[in-house]
Amino acid sequence: MSSYSKRTASVVGIAFSLPFIFVFTIFILYPLLYGFYLAGNLSNYYELANDPLYIRAIFNTFLYVGVGVNLKMVFAFFFSGLLMYRKYPAVKVLSVAYLLPWAIPDIAGILSFRWMLNSDWGVINLFLSEFGLPKIMWLNNYYTSMAAAIFFHIWKWTPLWTMTFYAGRLVIPPELYEAAKIDGASTINELRHITMPLMKRLYILCTLLSTIWTLGDFNTIWLLTGGDPGGTTHLASTIAYKYALYVGNVALGVSSYIVLMPILLVLIFMIIKIMGVPGER
Structure with a gap:
């Protein structure tokens, strides 16, 4: 040229x-x-450190991420194992039904779940009343509100990681399992000595990616509880939005989420390290 x-x-x-x-x-x-x-003004961080709602929001964020991500990954790993038995009709039906939550639009799913939890006419309380049980104010209590948010997050996003782990299982050479069966290895031993070691890197990588995405989750809490009752269910993302647009202090809103930046950078570095250079694996 x-x-x-x-x-x-x-x-x-x-x-x-x-x-x-x-x-x-x-x-x-x-x-x-x-x-x-x-976010460069240190007075913002002093104000945040003295705001009990912000401290609670940071605690909620770690609770939401820690419980939601880990349970989601465990369930996804388990269900990906079930998908390996797709020759059975029951598993085929289960696999189709299990993917439906992922197909439902995020906002529509959250709002539908919120209506189901309505204390007066929600489906869940109507179901409880059929058995003579008292109605529960699901979204008027901190503990039930957080539990509902974590449950929805797990229900919504487990199918995504299930399919990811399923794809990972498919690339494991079947000869390894055939050799293990010849040696008389049980299913548990196959899981411990073949599946888990070969899936370890993928599992850790998916956990890190899910942690990053979940740290930025805004829709679930905002649409499900709005931070209520009394602002106690805010996450870092929702309270930053509240500071910036409801309180009108954009600098405080940005600063409130910048606090998580070191964690995000560490997670990103770990992802890069795990992916690495092919020759270094």
Whole structure:
């Protein structure tokens, strides 16, 4: 290729890249840098440290992420194992039914679940009343509200990771299981000595990715509880939104979520380390 052709190709490449660079700069880079600028005032962090609702929100975030992500991954790993027995009709029906939560739009699913938990006419309380049990104010209590949010998160997103683990199981050479059966290994031993070691990296990687995404989960809490009762169910994402748009203090809102940035950076570094360079694995 001549030097003229190379210059022409470079100019064309830059021309096609300019719209993306413009959009990236205006809508991503500038807001990010401006957010760091707003979060540079140390008085914001002093105010946050003395706000009991913010302290509760950080606690809720770790509770929501810790319980939700770990249970979700355990269930996903278990169900991915069931999918390996798709030759049975019952498993086929279960696999289709189990994927439905993932197919339901996020907002529609949350609002439907909220209506089901309504203390007066919700389906769950109507079911309880059929057995003579008292109605439960599901979303008027901190513990039941958080439990409901964690339950919905697990119900909604376990199918995604189930399919991911299922794909991981499919690439395990079947010869390993055949050799194990010849040696008289039980199903438990196959799980311990073949499946789990070969799935370890994928499991950890999915857990880290899920943790990052769950740290930024906004819709579940905001649409399900709105941070109530009394602002006690806020997460870091929802209370940042409240500070910025309801209180009108954008700097405080940005600062409230910047606190989680070191955790996110560590998780991202761990993901890069796990993925690594193919030759280093």
